[in-house]
Amino acid sequence: MDDLIKARTERTQWFLDSRFGMFIHWGLYAIPARGEWVRNNERIPVEAYQPYFDEFEPSRYDPKQWARLAKEAGMRYAVLTAKHHDGFCLFDSALTDYKATNTKAGRDLVREFLDAFRAEGIKVGLYYSLLDWHHPDYPHMTDQNHPMRGNSAYPDEGRDFNRYLEYMHGQVRELLTQYGKLDILWLDFSYGKMAGETWQATKLMEMIRSLQPWIIVNNRLEVGGESYGSILTDHPSFYAGDFASPEQMVPPKGMVDLKGNPVPWESCITLNDHWGYCAADKHYKTAKMVIRNLIECVSKNGNLLLNVGPDAKGEIPPESVEILREVGRWMRKNSDSVYGCGAAQLDKPDWGRFTQKGRKLYAHVMDENVCAYLLDLKPDQVEKVRLLSDGAEMKLEQPWNTVSIQDKSFFTFWGKSFPLPDPTDTVVEITLK
Numbered sequence: 001m002d003d004l005i006k007a008r009t010e011r012t013q014w015f016l017d018s019r020f021g022m023f024i025h026w027g028l029y030a031i032p033a034r035g036e037w038v039r040n041n042e043r044i045p046v047e048a049y050q051p052y053f054d055e056f057e058p059s060r061y062d063p064k065q066w067a068r069l070a071k072e073a074g075m076r077y078a079v080l081t082a083k084h085h086d087g088f089c090l091f092d093s094a095l096t097d098y099k100a101t102n103t104k105a106g107r108d109l110v111r112e113f114l115d116a117f118r119a120e121g122i123k124v125g126l127y128y129s130l131l132d133w134h135h136p137d138y139p140h141m142t143d144q145n146h147p148m149r150g151n152s153a154y155p156d157e158g159r160d161f162n163r164y165l166e167y168m169h170g171q172v173r174e175l176l177t178q179y180g181k182l183d184i185l186w187l188d189f190s191y192g193k194m195a196g197e198t199w200q201a202t203k204l205m206e207m208i209r210s211l212q213p214w215i216i217v218n219n220r221l222e223v224g225g226e227s228y229g230s231i232l233t234d235h236p237s238f239y240a241g242d243f244a245s246p247e248q249m250v251p252p253k254g255m256v257d258l259k260g261n262p263v264p265w266e267s268c269i270t271l272n273d274h275w276g277y278c279a280a281d282k283h284y285k286t287a288k289m290v291i292r293n294l295i296e297c298v299s300k301n302g303n304l305l306l307n308v309g310p311d312a313k314g315e316i317p318p319e320s321v322e323i324l325r326e327v328g329r330w331m332r333k334n335s336d337s338v339y340g341c342g343a344a345q346l347d348k349p350d351w352g353r354f355t356q357k358g359r360k361l362y363a364h365v366m367d368e369n370v371c372a373y374l375l376d377l378k379p380d381q382v383e384k385v386r387l388l389s390d391g392a393e394m395k396l397e398q399p400w401n402t403v404s405i406q407d408k409s410f411f412t413f414w415g416k417s418f419p420l421p422d423p424t425d426t427v428v429e430i431t432l433k
């Protein structure tokens with residue numbers, strides 16, 4: 001069992017150092033533009049969804065632009081939906097006709113994504129849906145998530161789930177053999193009895209590990225985004241995955257297993273309120289929220305996988321582009337406090353958060369104080385203090401009104417505690433002795 005954790009630790013090293021990734025949800029659902037669950041939410045039968053396949057022509061798909069944007073934002077890896085729950089394949093699968101190369105797009109959208117992101121030095125991952133609402137052998141009427149659930153016109157007699165499994169395993173094999181070295185396989189998701197060995201998870205995982213031993217896999221052969229599975233116990237299953245994938249939330253204290261071993265994890269979060277493109281959804285987070293969200297993850301030893309949902313033409317919405325550029329402006333000056341960093345030796349301070357990498361302790365000051373900022377360190381533990389963004393020297397001080405607080409340090413920004421040099425997150429780099 002410890003071997004499993006050892007292998008996991010080695011495999012996930014680059015991933016945990018990277019901290020920040022781009023999630024991309026893209027498919028036919030960009031045309032109805034009401035999110036990637038549109039078929040489910042509106043109970044759209046497969047025939048009524050067909051016009052989107054016939055029409056799909058993403059004439060402005062230019063993954064090089066996506067890759068440049070990811071790079072500019074400081075993202076170090078990216079994960080694209082090769083197939084989402086609607087079953088439409090962005091890649092040229094030999095096992096189905098329901099694929100991008102058979103649409104007006106006429107291109108293998110996955111291959112172009114991989115080429116473009118690799119060229120920018122960004123690690124690449126593919127999302128693959130375990131569910132499939134297009135495949136005739138996936139349960140319809142009796143499945144709680146299927147668009148045709150409860151619909152007696154779509155009974156499940158005669159559907160052969162084993163045939164579906166063969167198809168699903170076959171497609172995973174295609175992705176792992178036809179597209180070069182992949183860094184992440186992001187499977188989605190398990191629910192009810194559609195979990196674990198129902199997917200023939202041991203067999204699937206054996207194949208994954210044998211084809212690409214270094215690929216890292218999430219925990220969703222066991223669970224969905226609301227729980228974590230055996231990766232958090234002291235007996236992770238063979239298919240427990242390499243990292244946990246909390247969805248739209250950040251775990252309160254990060255994640256450790258029952259023995260206290262740190263468990264790699266990644267929060268996946270949308271920029272607005274949908275994964276797939278939703279034309280009416282303008283409820284975007286601000287760049288400030290995104291940056292603080294990222295720092296919260298890092299301060300708890302986790303990653304942030306931040307989503308964009310390109311539109312039917314293939315473009316990332318301008319709101320998302322703007323936010324990511326702003327995040328990038330902050331990252332350009334402050335990313336030393338992100339990459340390779342994790343939880344600090346000090347507890348969360350009143351005024352923000354800490355991240356740490358070896359002797360470098362990063363104080364992320366987010367709330368203005370009326371007086372000097374308290375550091376729970378003795379002055380003789382500190383070698384030097386710098387503002388991270390410009391390298392300017394800062395000094396520890398002991399203002400007159402703090403003399404009765406013993407054995408602690410304080411800092412201000414050259415005599416002033418506010419306004420903060422950067423209201424989003426001012427990073428103070430503290431080099432420890």
Ligand code: GLC
Pocket residue numbers: 025036037188189224225247268275
């Ligand atoms: C889900 C959803 C989905 C989304 C994913 C991202 O479980 O089904 O549409 O792709 O989570 O985490």
